[in-house]
Amino acid sequence: MLKKRLIIVLTFLDGVLFRTKNFIPDYRYTKNFIDLWSIDELILIDISKKKFNKEFLDVVFYFSNNCFVPISVGGGIKKLDDADAFFKSGADKIILGTNSIKENDIIKQISTKYGNQSIIQSIDCKKISSNNSEYTVMLNSGTQDFGKDPLTCALEALSYGAGEMLINSIDNDGSLLGYDLELISLLSKKLDCPTLALGGAGNWQHILDLFEKTNISAACTQNIFHFTEESISSLKKFLKENNIQIRK
Amino acid sequence: MKLGIIDLETGNLGSLKSAINKLNIKHRICKKKFDFEGIDRIILPGVGAFGDFMEKLEKSDLKNLLIDKIQKKVPILGICVGFQVLFSESYEHGVNKGLNIIKGQLKNLKDENLNIKVPHVGWNECKLLKDCKLFYGIKDYSDFYFTHSYFVKNFDEKIVISETEYGTKIVSVINQENIYGVQFHPEKSQLNGLQVLKNFNERC
Numbered sequence: 001m002l003k004k005r006l007i008i009v010l011t012f013l014d015g016v017l018f019r020t021k022n023f024i025p026d027y028r029y030t031k032n033f034i035d036l037w038s039i040d041e042l043i044l045i046d047i048s049k050k051k052f053n054k055e056f057l058d059v060v061f062y063f064s065n066n067c068f069v070p071i072s073v074g075g076g077i078k079k080l081d082d083a084d085a086f087f088k089s090g091a092d093k094i095i096l097g098t099n100s101i102k103e104n105d106i107i108k109q110i111s112t113k114y115g116n117q118s119i120i121q122s123i124d125c126k127k128i129s130s131n132n133s134e135y136t137v138m139l140n141s142g143t144q145d146f147g148k149d150p151l152t153c154a155l156e157a158l159s160y161g162a163g164e165m166l167i168n169s170i171d172n173d174g175s176l177l178g179y180d181l182e183l184i185s186l187l188s189k190k191l192d193c194p195t196l197a198l199g200g201a202g203n204w205q206h207i208l209d210l211f212e213k214t215n216i217s218a219a220c221t222q223n224i225f226h227f228t229e230e231s232i233s234s235l236k237k238f239l240k241e242n243n244i245q246i247r248k
Numbered sequence: 249m250k251l252g253i254i255d256l257e258t259g260n261l262g263s264l265k266s267a268i269n270k271l272n273i274k275h276r277i278c279k280k281k282f283d284f285e286g287i288d289r290i291i292l293p294g295v296g297a298f299g300d301f302m303e304k305l306e307k308s309d310l311k312n313l314l315i316d317k318i319q320k321k322v323p324i325l326g327i328c329v330g331f332q333v334l335f336s337e338s339y340e341h342g343v344n345k346g347l348n349i350i351k352g353q354l355k356n357l358k359d360e361n362l363n364i365k366v367p368h369v370g371w372n373e374c375k376l377l378k379d380c381k382l383f384y385g386i387k388d389y390s391d392f393y394f395t396h397s398y399f400v401k402n403f404d405e406k407i408v409i410s411e412t413e414y415g416t417k418i419v420s421v422i423n424q425e426n427i428y429g430v431q432f433h434p435e436k437s438q439l440n441g442l443q444v445l446k447n448f449n450e451r452c
Binding site: 001002003004005040061064065066068069070071087088089090091092112113114115116117118163164191192193194195217218247248 | 258260262263266267269270295296297300358365366367368369370371372373390391393394395396397413414433435436437438441442
């Protein structure tokens with residue numbers, strides 16, 4: 001049986017690990033804080049101004065040499081060459097964001113060369129108003145309203161060759177109040193590709209809720225493992241006790 | 249004794265190389281005929297599309313060399329698309345002929361109406377049907393990392409070492425004499441995966 005996946009998302013500024021939201025650099029943890037033997041997958045995102053900088057590519061190379069789990073890499077991919085740079089540094093998959101939502105053709109170019117399974121399309125979603133369940137897609141780190149609904153964007157990305165869909169809730173991001181289960185159910189029910197949820201996990205119960213109440217394929221977390229002292233193995237134990245199928 | 253890793257430049261070999269390095273296995277990256285001097289064990293890794301992969305294999309003149317090596321009983325391990333091309337043909341982007349060393353066809357999971365998400369991505373179990381040197385020291389139902397949309401149909405049951413449940417029974421490991429193949433990615437499957445690579449180098 002296919003297991004539910006636990007994915008850690010790490011963001012980097014000029015090759016140094018950053019926590020999202022409050023952006024405090026944390027040099028100690030950059031390369032060695034993760035329990036590399038129990039996480040299922042890693043996502044590395046470059047948030048530097050100058051993309052494809054050596055410092056970040058070195059980070060990708062470091063992780064690909066030291067942990068034998070899939071590594072997905074994103075941050076500023078606009079063209080095939082950009083994807084090549086990440087794959088060459090050791091990425092197994094790449095993450096596309098704003099650029100491929102605006103210009104679907106880039107997805108086709110990358111999937112022809114590397115296959116659908118190598119592309120994760122990330123979609124930043126925001127509730128239009130707090131009293132209904134309509135969402136809009138946001139671009140450029142949540143600063144610009146694209147004016148299309150997430151399902152339409154996701155289906156377009158799939159038709160051009162994306163393999164997985166990363167659903168990010170801008171409203172819940174960094175809140176530590178739990179995932180937006182409404183948004184995630186809405187999308188993961190209608191998409192026939194694997195779906196990954198990001199934004200809002202603040203404790204183990206949130207991750208359990210996500211797996212119990214939606215048919216999501218993977219839970220992504222950004223801050224939870226370094227905000228708390230708890231390790232991934234304690235999360236795995238908790239999920240196992242609650243009958244969620246995860247990797248042994 | 250030296251291991252050759254075939255590089256057709258269709259995708260990222262970095263993770264396989266680092267896994268092999270981690271195991272301290274002597275190896276050489278093989279891109280041309282000349283590179284196979286002294287190689288007595290071959291890994292055929294595969295990333296990318298079936299047709300593209302076969303085209304590169306033909307263009308690089310390695311197709312006949314590979315068939316020749318296999319006939320001379322050199323142990324070979326196909327990984328993912330490298331596993332798939334061992335079969336007769338694939339229906340990925342039209343019909344593409346494979347190396348046709350093992351009987352079987354690759355069909356898209358999407359066309360089976362299985363009510364599953366495609367591609368099949370993530371950690372899934374290998375149910376062992378038979379003993380195999382490749383799985384020495386690995387427990388039944390161990391988890392491995394999969395990422396693929398196509399699976400083998402119309403194959404000979406005798407070659408199947410393990411199967412994996414995903415809407416249907418997917419052939420995940422095969423062995424026929426000196427030929428070994430795994431649908432999952434051992435280089436991305438942590439300790440179990442490293443053990444498979446170690447076993448291939450030491451026992452197969």
